[in-house]
Amino acid sequence: MIEVRNLSKSYGSYHAVQGVSFSVNAGEIIGFLGPNGAGKTTTIRILTCYHPATAGEARVAGFDVFSQSMKVRESVGYLPESVPLYPEMRVEEYLHFRGRLRGMSGGDRKAAIGRVAERCWIRDVIRRPISHLSKGYRQRVGLADALLHNPKVLILDEPTVGLDPTQIRETRSLIRELAQDHTVMLSSHILPEVQATCQRLVIINKGKIVASGTPTELRDRVGGSSRLIAEIRGPENDVAAALRALPQVQNVQTRFENGWTTAQINSPADVREALFSLCVSRSWALRELRREGASLEDFFVKIVAGMDAAAA
Amino acid sequence: MLSLFCSPVAYIVIFGFLLITGILVWVTQSFEPGKPATLRNVFQWTPFVLTVILPAIAMRSISEEYRSGTIESVATAPVSDFEFVLGKYLAVFFFYLIMLLGTVAYLLLMMYFGNPDVGASVSAYIGLIMLGMFFSAFGVFASSLTNNQIVAWMIGAVPLLLLTTLAYWVVSSTSGIAREIAQQVNFMGRFENFARGSVSLEGLAFFLAASLFFVFLAVKVVESRRWR
Numbered sequence: 001m002i003e004v005r006n007l008s009k010s011y012g013s014y015h016a017v018q019g020v021s022f023s024v025n026a027g028e029i030i031g032f033l034g035p036n037g038a039g040k041t042t043t044i045r046i047l048t049c050y051h052p053a054t055a056g057e058a059r060v061a062g063f064d065v066f067s068q069s070m071k072v073r074e075s076v077g078y079l080p081e082s083v084p085l086y087p088e089m090r091v092e093e094y095l096h097f098r099g100r101l102r103g104m105s106g107g108d109r110k111a112a113i114g115r116v117a118e119r120c121w122i123r124d125v126i127r128r129p130i131s132h133l134s135k136g137y138r139q140r141v142g143l144a145d146a147l148l149h150n151p152k153v154l155i156l157d158e159p160t161v162g163l164d165p166t167q168i169r170e171t172r173s174l175i176r177e178l179a180q181d182h183t184v185m186l187s188s189h190i191l192p193e194v195q196a197t198c199q200r201l202v203i204i205n206k207g208k209i210v211a212s213g214t215p216t217e218l219r220d221r222v223g224g225s226s227r228l229i230a231e232i233r234g235p236e237n238d239v240a241a242a243l244r245a246l247p248q249v250q251n252v253q254t255r256f257e258n259g260w261t262t263a264q265i266n267s268p269a270d271v272r273e274a275l276f277s278l279c280v281s282r283s284w285a286l287r288e289l290r291r292e293g294a295s296l297e298d299f300f301v302k303i304v305a306g307m308d309a310a311a312a
Numbered sequence: 313m314l315s316l317f318c319s320p321v322a323y324i325v326i327f328g329f330l331l332i333t334g335i336l337v338w339v340t341q342s343f344e345p346g347k348p349a350t351l352r353n354v355f356q357w358t359p360f361v362l363t364v365i366l367p368a369i370a371m372r373s374i375s376e377e378y379r380s381g382t383i384e385s386v387a388t389a390p391v392s393d394f395e396f397v398l399g400k401y402l403a404v405f406f407f408y409l410i411m412l413l414g415t416v417a418y419l420l421l422m423m424y425f426g427n428p429d430v431g432a433s434v435s436a437y438i439g440l441i442m443l444g445m446f447f448s449a450f451g452v453f454a455s456s457l458t459n460n461q462i463v464a465w466m467i468g469a470v471p472l473l474l475l476t477t478l479a480y481w482v483v484s485s486t487s488g489i490a491r492e493i494a495q496q497v498n499f500m501g502r503f504e505n506f507a508r509g510s511v512s513l514e515g516l517a518f519f520l521a522a523s524l525f526f527v528f529l530a531v532k533v534v535e536s537r538r539w540r
Binding site: 076084 | 381388538
């Protein structure tokens with residue numbers, strides 16, 4: 001649905017985006033993740049035909065964003081980061097206006113407005129002037145506008161910024177729902193955000209793509225090893241020695257408190273079963289055994305920090 | 313595009329325009345008994361009012377889209393930059409026409425009380441429409457240059473006001489080719505031909521071409537924003 005090859009965009013001598021390539025399949029939700037100023041919005045604006053790229057090419061819904069701009073615009077629903085709306089218009093007027101811009105007939109517009117008002121929960125504010133609406137409602141009006149013409153591709157730039165926790169949850173579930181019949185690309189600088197909604201992530205920093213894949217794939221790449229936390233009733237030194245003797249265990253850290261040893265075990269393999277057998281054979285009681293996957297948050301921070309260190 | 317009508321500023325402008333032209337009608341003593349019933353003096357002064365008022369109507373058109381960021385949602389809708397600017401221009405121009413319609417009341421009053429030269433008045437109105445068409449285009453062009461409404465107004469009003477007031481002085485103080493050029497672009501002179509009752513194809517063509525030129529420039533300015 002979205003095909004980006006070697007896309008670059010410079011403002012004078014500042015290179016906002018450099019040689020970015022990725023693709024999104026139909027029906028996918030892709031998260032475009034990066035710290036502030038990474039080039040997310042710049043890339044998105046190229047895809048939505050707001051400004052042309054300096055080099056490279058991009059196709060959306062099979063159309064080239066430069067030479068078939070109108071076709072692309074027809075098949076994309078776009079929610080810009082700042083959610084620009086005309087404050088003097090009423091919600092309904094605004095949606096009618098946007099429908100007219102897209103060349104929809106009066107009947108189509110009525111039906112479409114009814115549909116999106118239902119989906120985006122703006123039924124009860126439809127007659128209110130936009131200037132009276134709270135940030136959360138404006139965001140939903142912007143989303144309703146993006147959905148109005150039932151686009152094949154939805155591009156949302158930071159859709160949950162400025163919303164309260166309930167609204168964030170609602171918006172996330174709405175986006176997941178929308179993915180059933182739209183291809184969705186959303187950007188964010190907050191990791192849990194994309195982790196919760198997206199099937200695939202593209203991480204961008206300083207205008208370059210640093211990683212991409214499913215959340216699980218990325219997590220595995222963090223270093224592969226996961227952490228195991230175990231609480232075992234036994235003397236600290238014995239427990240530590242026995243754990244280190246287990247196959248494939250790389251590192252063990254222990255802490256002793258009230259007769260219980262809490263051990264943190266690093267291992268590329270899953271040693272939970274071996275650990276259990278060990279406890280049984282030594283007749284140590286085991287009251288907790290949990291696996292802590294390396295979090296994507298760690299990964300994200302590591303990548304961004306690593307790039308910064310390399311640049312410095 | 314016709315969102316101009318939603319804004320209170322628009323009504324203040326209409327009210328101001330009608331008030332000023334109303335005062336003009338009174339000050340020029342067009343209704344004094346014994347004088348010829350004509351709005352000629354009013355028509356003579358109206359262009360000066362328009363140089364200030366039309367840029368004020370147009371100032372918001374494009375610059376506000378830049379400032380509020382709504383340009384982003386318009387520029388990514390399936391509407392070309394030409395259609396966008398043309399829509400803005402037509403909105404300003406139609407708004408002006410509606411405003412102008414209000415002044416027809418003076419003419420009707422005059423027809424009721426006296427016997428004005430209807431032909432000359434119609435011609436003068438065509439002239440005002442032409443002048444407004446050109447000023448609107450210039451105002452929209454000024455608005456496309458900046459994201460500040462006040463700056464847009466000044467870019468629009470100052471050159472128009474200067475040209476209107478200095479037009480005759482420039483024509484009379486130059487000679488040769490410069491004079492020829494000054495005479496050609498002297499839109500005040502062309503407007504006065506209309507006000508005097510002579511509608512020429514040349515005059516119509518001049519205003520139409522001038523308007524198209526500035527609409528075209530505005531389109532180019534809006535397009536150029538994409539490359540920055």
